[in-house]
């Protein structure tokens with residue numbers, strides 16, 4: 001990676017073009033500049049007119065946003081996805097020219113993306129636009145961090161490009177993002193809500209419980225699907241806006257692939273890395289919120305002391321500890337969970353902090369962690385096999401890591417739950433729950449109902 005400093009756009013472009021030696025050669029150039037405040041949702045909305053795939057990420061926990069438009073480069077992997085992605089990413093970084101005077105996480109060359117929950121489960125038509133693993137380096141990107149705004153352009157230059165002309169075009173693009181764009185935000189109604197095989201799903205919970213009682217597994221997470229039909233095409237900007245307003249303490253994301261868009265508001269961080277500081281979370285065990293403060297406190301209290309929920313949770317804590325211990329030092333995990341409140345429900349939550357050892361990347365950690373027993377089960381292989389053989393849906397990217405990383409080894413991935421695949425005027429929503437030896441199929445069904453609420457309520461349901 002070559003870094004350039006203190007120059008004008010035209011000079012930067014000119015120097016980069018001159019490095020291209022052959023007629024068919026390409027040079028990836030990344031330029032970041034600080035800009036005036038620009039609403040990330042406005043940026044996302046304006047990009048709609050550019051007819052390019054858009055990518056949205058925010059951690060409402062730290063008021064951090066990345067919005068990407070288009071693909072300067074895409075890294076797609078069907079097999080050996082962690083290795084392939086990491087190799088292509090580091091090769092790309094080696095060859096890129098980067099102009100980024102700010103050492104701010106999420107600026108400069110950043111890649112955003114996600115992957116399928118289980119690449120061994122045959123892909124159905126529903127998820128046909130999403131590969132086993134797909135990461136994009138956007139053409140244009142807005143980053144909001146610590147109250148400042150950064151605009152990044154990633155461009156693939158050819159030898160016969162003209163610096164002056166390109167500089168003009170890029171300045172126009174930047175101005176476009178600041179231009180007005182009227183929005184039509186209201187009126188989405190869910191006309192039809194089709195639960196996919198609810199009674200068969202309860203049977204599969206019973207069957208999983210049997211496996212567990214026969215000691216073939218300890219925990220198996222089973223998900224189900226709800227199909228929605230709307231009165232009109234869902235407007236993704238509005239969906240995101242409503243998720244941001246209603247789902248604090250969450251990671252809100254959207255990944256567009258042509259006319260399909262995978263959207264969610266998940267509370268579950270898989271891993272965050274800033275410099276060598278690692279954060280992960282164990283999130284499992286669920287109860288609804290109370291209608292009054294008193295009732296809410298009573299529910300929290302019983303969730304905290306409930307043996308079945310504590311068991312669901314402890315499997316996750318033990319596994320995460322085991323999975324990352326060889327990759328870090330200073331691993332710290334409290335002995336007891338705390339309550340993590342969300343708008344519609346509350347969870348048991350245990351934070352994990354550690355120092356990442358030199359030589360390891362966020363990919364190494366994701367590879368170890370995914371799927372945790374919060375989405376797969378315990379033991380991993382047995383529970384995954386059960387899901388593969390018995391679950392009644394194609395999870396696609398639901399329940400899998402989604403997030404971003406930059407060229408300075410910073411990055412963050414969440415587990416894509418509380419999510420759905422929006423396809424024009426229809427959508428599929430997904431929710432699952434951890435089945436353990438004392439699970440009651442009816443109660444688990446109700447638990448998935450509340451997990452569907454965050455998405456349902458922003459889709460006019």
Ligand SMILES: C=C(O[C@@H]1C=C(C(=O)O)C=C[C@H]1O)C(=O)O
Nearest residue numbers: 284285286374417431432433434
């Ligand atoms: C599987 C989901 O959530 C997971 C399952 C939980 C549980 O069963 O208690 C809680 C949080 C997540 O780990 C989902 O929301 O779809």
Ligand SMILES: [Mg+2]
Nearest residue numbers: 285286433434
């Ligand atoms: Mg549960």
